[in-house]
Amino acid sequence: MAAVFEFYLVAYRRVWRGSAMSSFVLPLLTMLGFGLGVGAYVEGGVDGTPYLDWMVPGLIASTALQVAVFESTWPVLSSFNWVRTYEGQAATPVRLDDILGGNLLFVVFRALTSIVAFLLVALAFGVLHSPWALATLPIGALLAFAVAAPTFAYSSSVTSDSYLALLFRFVVIPMSLFAGVFFPVESLPLGLRWLAYASPLWHGVDLSRAATLGVAPEWSVAGHLAYLAVWAVAGYLLARRQFAKKLVV
Amino acid sequence: MSDPRARVRIVANEPLIHARGLVKRFGSFTAVDGIDVDVQPGEAFGFLGPNGAGKSSTMRMVGCVSPPTGGTLRILGMDPRRDGPAIRGRLGVCPQLDNLDPELTVRENLTTYARYFGIPRKVARQRADELLDFVQLSERAGSKVEPLSGGMKRRLTIARALVNEPEIVLLDEPTTGLDPQARHLVWERLFRLKQQGVTLVLTTHYMDEAEQLCDRLVVMDGGKIVAEGSPRELIDRYSTREVVELRFAAESQAGFADKLAGIGERVEVLPDRILLYVEDGDAALAAVHERALTPASVLERRSSLEDVFLHLTGRTLVD
Numbered sequence: 001m002a003a004v005f006e007f008y009l010v011a012y013r014r015v016w017r018g019s020a021m022s023s024f025v026l027p028l029l030t031m032l033g034f035g036l037g038v039g040a041y042v043e044g045g046v047d048g049t050p051y052l053d054w055m056v057p058g059l060i061a062s063t064a065l066q067v068a069v070f071e072s073t074w075p076v077l078s079s080f081n082w083v084r085t086y087e088g089q090a091a092t093p094v095r096l097d098d099i100l101g102g103n104l105l106f107v108v109f110r111a112l113t114s115i116v117a118f119l120l121v122a123l124a125f126g127v128l129h130s131p132w133a134l135a136t137l138p139i140g141a142l143l144a145f146a147v148a149a150p151t152f153a154y155s156s157s158v159t160s161d162s163y164l165a166l167l168f169r170f171v172v173i174p175m176s177l178f179a180g181v182f183f184p185v186e187s188l189p190l191g192l193r194w195l196a197y198a199s200p201l202w203h204g205v206d207l208s209r210a211a212t213l214g215v216a217p218e219w220s221v222a223g224h225l226a227y228l229a230v231w232a233v234a235g236y237l238l239a240r241r242q243f244a245k246k247l248v249v
Numbered sequence: 250m251s252d253p254r255a256r257v258r259i260v261a262n263e264p265l266i267h268a269r270g271l272v273k274r275f276g277s278f279t280a281v282d283g284i285d286v287d288v289q290p291g292e293a294f295g296f297l298g299p300n301g302a303g304k305s306s307t308m309r310m311v312g313c314v315s316p317p318t319g320g321t322l323r324i325l326g327m328d329p330r331r332d333g334p335a336i337r338g339r340l341g342v343c344p345q346l347d348n349l350d351p352e353l354t355v356r357e358n359l360t361t362y363a364r365y366f367g368i369p370r371k372v373a374r375q376r377a378d379e380l381l382d383f384v385q386l387s388e389r390a391g392s393k394v395e396p397l398s399g400g401m402k403r404r405l406t407i408a409r410a411l412v413n414e415p416e417i418v419l420l421d422e423p424t425t426g427l428d429p430q431a432r433h434l435v436w437e438r439l440f441r442l443k444q445q446g447v448t449l450v451l452t453t454h455y456m457d458e459a460e461q462l463c464d465r466l467v468v469m470d471g472g473k474i475v476a477e478g479s480p481r482e483l484i485d486r487y488s489t490r491e492v493v494e495l496r497f498a499a500e501s502q503a504g505f506a507d508k509l510a511g512i513g514e515r516v517e518v519l520p521d522r523i524l525l526y527v528e529d530g531d532a533a534l535a536a537v538h539e540r541a542l543t544p545a546s547v548l549e550r551r552s553s554l555e556d557v558f559l560h561l562t563g564r565t566l567v568d
Binding site for chain 2: 014087090
């Protein structure tokens with residue numbers, strides 16, 4: 001698995017400068033746009049917390065999710081159908097779990113690098129209230145794995161990349177908008193509220209928010225972690241079955 | 250490269266690849282229908298056949314990425330079902346379509362691949378340089394793969410298949426799509442590998458490739474082996490020594506077939522020409538003229554593996 005992860009790092013080394021730069025752009029724009037712009041309209045913040053400070057941890061989790069899902073869509077389809085990286089790996093002593101696990105490890109790594117960039121910007125703007133803010137890293141890693149694994153299963157079962165665009169349009173974007181990143185889930189009508197609670201993102205958002213604000217989360221920490229772990233394990237098993245179907249025929 | 254024969258000799262009393270009644274089915278479709286194959290150490294062994302004959306399915310089973318549906322398969326004395334990773338560690342695979350990483354450099358493609366075999370980084374770098382020298386790509390070591398020509402990519406894929414110093418190299422249509430210069434360079438490198446004692450197993454539908462490289466080959470058709478032997482043996486067994494191709498300036502060639510009956514061992518009528526399978530081309534041609542037949546064009550040539558191939562697998566187009 002280490003050798004597969006290493007391959008992705010070597011490939012990433014060629015683009016990391018540009019990638020790192022762009023990792024800072026979204027956080028910076030967010031601070032300016034929401035801190036100076038939207039934040040000025042939200043009087044009294046959310047439950048007494050300034051709006052920017054309340055929203056940033058949610059956006060950290062949401063960024064981890066988006067990076068993780070992106071890295072699990074087009075790159076996976078390409079590794080099966082275009083560049084056929086997996087076929088090359090499968091011809092070596094590397095096992096199925098190494099191929100899948102090494103790639104997932106890289107996806108988590110990419111999510112972590114974007115969280116680090118976000119934390120640095122957030123720190124500079126003084127919106128982190130507790131050293132617990134560092135906990136957004138393991139939280140983001142778990143969230144990234146929990147969404148990347150089922151996305152691997154999805155990407156490896158579709159034949160055309162137009163299905164990947166559907167995933168973003170109907171799953172990722174709605175989730176980013178309604179899973180408690182920009183406003184509390186309680187503001188949603190009851191039916192939609194349950195959809196938000198069911199999404200893995202809300203669990204990552206609630207944990208991250210508790211971490212950067214230094215308060216207790218709305219739900220139990222163990223409950224959040226267990227729920228994300230279920231997504232991670234179930235997603236991995238689905239992805240593994242799909243990989244086996246395509247690579248061992 | 251270190252001498253791979255040293256390791257081969259340990260299991261020399263068993264063929265490197267041993268298949269009996271090997272079967273591969275995909276649902277109700279039988280791709281490989283009970284084949285028997287033995288490949289000996291140091292041999293260059295070829296699978297010939299039209300598209301869909303079962304060559305690639307066989308190669309994938311030998312490469313331990315496709316479990317056999319039935320029959321016996323042993324590779325390097327091991328069972329692919331149980332010892333897949335161990336066997337794959339001693340094979341080199343050059344797939345039909347290149348799966349190099351276009352974003353990495355030529356050299357990085359080799360070094361990252363070497364890591365899959367647990368080769369230490371330092372050794373991997375050293376071996377990458379030796380192999381790039383071997384396939385004449387040293388000057389492109391630092392450039393990306395994307396802009397390389399088809400022949401260069403193919404040579405790099407072959408170099409990558411050698412990165413673990415394999416005992417058997419599997420080549421699936423190694424020169425399909427290459428221009429003549431590139432093909433000859435690939436053949437020459439493969440021939441050198443063979444001289445070093447590496448066992449080559451290849452599929453091809455180019456008869457000249459099979460004649461150039463293979464000590465022994467099997468012709469597959471519809472998942473079965475229809476003939477086996479050295480290129481020379483197959484020509485002797487399934488064709489005549491020479492072939493005379495006659496082209497008549499008429500709408501239909503078929504009308505001339507009757508008039509040619511009895512000349513040579515076999516007369517084959519094609520839409521645009523007639524083939525006479527004969528022992529002596531000059532004598533046959535004299536006989537043609539004796540019958541007052543005047544073909545518009547005449548070609549006398551030696552029989553080739555292509556004649557055997559078309560005789561055994563038919564002229565019908567398979568896609």
